[in-house]
Amino acid sequence: MIDRDILVNRFMKYVSFDTQSDEDNDTVCPSTKGQTVLAQYLADELKRLGLRDVSLDENGYVMATLPANGAEKAPVVGFISHLDTSPDAPGGPVQPHIVTAYDGGDIVLNQEEHIILSPKDFPRLLAYKGQDIMVTDGKTLLGADDKAGMTAIVTAAEYLLHHREIPHGTVRIGFTPDEETGRSALLFDVAKFAADFAYTVDGGELGGLEYENFNAANPVITLYGRSVHTGDAKGKMINAISLASKWQQMLPAGEKPEYTEGRDGFFHVYKISGGVEQCTLHMLVRDHDRDRFEARKQYLRNMARFFNETYGDHTVVIKEHDVYYNMLDVIRDGHMDVVDLAKDAMKAVGITPVVAPIRGGTDGAQLSFRGLPCPNLFTGGANFHGRFEYLPLDSLKKSCETVIEIIKLAAGKEK
DSSP states (O other), X not given: OOOHHHHHHHHHHHHTSOOBOOTTOOXXXXXXXXXXXXXXXXXXXXXXXXXXXXXXXXXXXXEEEEOOBBOTTSOOEEEEEESOBOTTSOOOSOOOEEETTOOSSOEEEETTTXXXXXXXXXXXXXXXXXXXXXXXXXXXXXXXXXXXXXXXXXXXXXXXXXXXXXXXXXXXXXXESOTTTTOTTTTOOHHHHOXXXXXXEEEOSTTEEEOOBOEEEOOEEEEEOBOOXXXXXXXXXXXXXXXXXXXXXXXXXXXXXXXOOTTOOEEEEEEEEEOSSEEEEEEEEEESSHHHHHHHHHHHHHHHHHHHHHHOTTSEEEEOOEEEOOTHHHHTTTOHHHHHHHHHHHHHTTOOOEEOOBSSOOHHHHHHHTTOOOOEEEOSOBSTTSTTOBEEHHHHHHHHHHHHHHHHHHTTOOO
């Protein structure tokens, strides 16, 4: 149904834009210029394709409408993906290439630097034996998160514009900046988007359908020491670096990302900076269960109290920041029909839905709590946020077909 070359060419164009977001730049949106450049390109592209109501606001949010075609009473369905790529790995320039008819062995991404994508390290690769897979040269991430989602959405809209014989209701499209920093939904204008429900197309491998995610907090822990000349430091110096090490060691040993899976929550120190006088830890606190989530935050407060009692008042200061909550609390309360619609669409295009909790979050988590039920659909990509990211092209095609099928099935419903 979909010309794969169109998908491939569009995806390669999108990944040519370096759109890494910057978590340290929280004063402007988008946080990086590259996102603004891509947003403008997308707005122009959507206008060229013939979509209506194309807008690009001052914060880098792109919206557009595919007008109803013979199903004007159908609910308005939305599709959302994000412009930015993760700051966790080099973001560009991306040099993508296609491994044709993958043979099941090692994929040499970069001969000179001996960077190898191997099924020994990533066994899921073997599920795509015989398929064509998009990879990089091993120096950057690929950007399938979430430019594969963007590609699926835009190509689906283009297809329906060219196939007027297919009836459908009004479709809204949205592209957001700074999703990887957790800020993208904050300035998303839900009222302007005006959809009855939506889907983020921001998931992973083939068939993924997600409507349960972590509750998430990103606290910043600042530890204050006392610097004294090393020659006269005995009994006087308090080394904030040593305090940071003790903080890390006091976190429950088995409750870290490298030891957890499924619905297991965790504590994660992902960045540390500073010296003897002051040391700052950036953390992730995650749990699917809201009560356990709150207990984890209390655990950190108790740790801070212990440090302050042991080493002196104001030794530790926690800056708390809840980022998003579990969308399951919203979806299961009267919106499971949105999930069922996605399941039916996947089955119609020959996909077995794979329902699992997200060990992360999407725009949809925040948007669901703001009145826009918004489960997450697969894009087909894998190994996001790193140089071993890859994208099976058959899976990308199925992602696009799923978007089209959701739109077709929604046409048979009424608001």
